Amino acid sequence: MIVADKKPIEEIIEMVKGYRKILILGCNECVTVCEAGGKKEVAVLASALRMYFMNEGTKIEMDEITLERQCDHEYLEEIRNSMDQYDAVVSLACGVGVQFMAEKYFGSPIYPGVNTCFMGVTEERGVWSERCQGCGQCILDRTAGICPISRCAKRLLNGPCGGSTKGKCEISKDLDCAWQIIIDRLKELDRLDDYEEIAPIKDWSTERAGGPRKVVREDVRQ
Amino acid sequence: MRLQYPSNINIIKLPCTGKIDLIHLLRSFEKGADGVYVVGCLEGACQFTSGNIRARKRVEQAQEILEKIGIGGERVRMFNLSSSEAPHFVQVAVEMTEKIRDMGPNPIKTAMQKAA
Numbered sequence: 049m050i051v052a053d054k055k056p057i058e059e060i061i062e063m064v065k066g067y068r069k070i071l072i073l074g075c076n077e078c079v080t081v082c083e084a085g086g087k088k089e090v091a092v093l094a095s096a097l098r099m100y101f102m103n104e105g106t107k108i109e110m111d112e113i114t115l116e117r118q119c120d121h122e123y124l125e126e127i128r129n130s131m132d133q134y135d136a137v138v139s140l141a142c143g144v145g146v147q148f149m150a151e152k153y154f155g156s157p158i159y160p161g162v163n164t165c166f167m168g169v170t171e172e173r174g175v176w177s178e179r180c181q182g183c184g185q186c187i188l189d190r191t192a193g194i195c196p197i198s199r200c201a202k203r204l205l206n207g208p209c210g211g212s213t214k215g216k217c218e219i220s221k222d223l224d225c226a227w228q229i230i231i232d233r234l235k236e237l238d239r240l241d242d243y244e245e246i247a248p249i250k251d252w253s254t255e256r257a258g259g260p261r262k263v264v265r266e267d268v269r270q
Numbered sequence: 271m272r273l274q275y276p277s278n279i280n281i282i283k284l285p286c287t288g289k290i291d292l293i294h295l296l297r298s299f300e301k302g303a304d305g306v307y308v309v310g311c312l313e314g315a316c317q318f319t320s321g322n323i324r325a326r327k328r329v330e331q332a333q334e335i336l337e338k339i340g341i342g343g344e345r346v347r348m349f350n351l352s353s354s355e356a357p358h359f360v361q362v363a364v365e366m367t368e369k370i371r372d373m374g375p376n377p378i379k380t381a382m383q384k385a386a
Contacts, residue, residue, distance in 0.1 A: 057338050058338055061339075088291065088293060092296060092335070095293060095296040095297060095300055096296060096335050098300060099296070099299060099300055099339050099341060099378050102378055102381045102385070103340050103377050103381050104340075105381060105385075
């Protein structure tokens with residue numbers, strides 16, 4: 049899932065100051081799971097903003113809606129008929145949802161209510177960590193299902209660097225060395241010979257360095 | 271024991287403090303409560319293992335938000351005591367009432383009255 053973190057409320061207050069009617073728009077997908085932008089967080093943010101502005105003596109109206117997703121046309125269409133009544137929207141979706149809202153409702157101010165961080169997993173409640181950088185050319189078949197692109201600080205493709213110590217990365221003692229895990233797993237799978245194979249130079253053109261990306265699939269396109 | 275505690279306190283009974291969500295605490299203030307305190311079982315004694323620990327974290331989240339929006343984080347607190355500690359319950363009720371009385375009324379309540 050896409051992992052997001054809560055944005056400090058003071059930042060959001062600064063963004064919406066001056067508007068009279070605001071929509072707080074949540075997303076029922078990834079940001080709900082990582083407890084940053086789901087229905088509960090929408091209610092909390094709306095309540096906090098209402099209290100802040102009431103205390104400031106500013107009359108402000110706030111509506112709360114949580115869509116199934118904010119990254120698909122059909123769900124964003126659900127609010128089309130009510131969009132006119134809002135001076136601004138605070139979207140608690142990931143950056144994708146915020147942008148899709150901004151593209152779809154071009155004349156409405158859309159503000160981000162979360163900080164979008166990465167694609168990752170829930171290690172435990174309250175702990176999320178990165179697992180994929182969307183490099184566009186998956187090599188997990190060669191690395192025993194552990195990604196050195198997202199989990200190695202140097203994104204090395206042929207084993208660990210000299211900074212790997214006791215299974216930990218040199219940038220933090222709390223960070224596992226991805227290559228240590230890869231080797232451990234190759235051993236477990238009895239595939240350690242694969243480690244001897246030199247990985248070819250990776251084609252980075254499919255990664256973000258090649259500019260904004262797009263997937264077009266004619267087989268499913270309508 | 272028939273102990274007396276301040277009559278301004280409105281008790282909301284829950285099966286476990288773990289039922290409390292952050293929004294419940296915030297809505298209390300939005301509706302004009304001057305202070306809210308959560309009384310849970312002693313830490314380590316939760317029948318549902320971690321309800322009171324979760325409640326504590328939610329109280330801390332509420333404190334942070336209330337502080338940032340100018341209502342005052344000290345208006346919400348968590349206390350842990352067992353059901354056999356009636357004198358402690360009274361002590362907490364008195365302590366919290368005095369604390370909130372010192373802080374004055376919830377500014378939201380005052381703002382709502384002004385706006386009306």
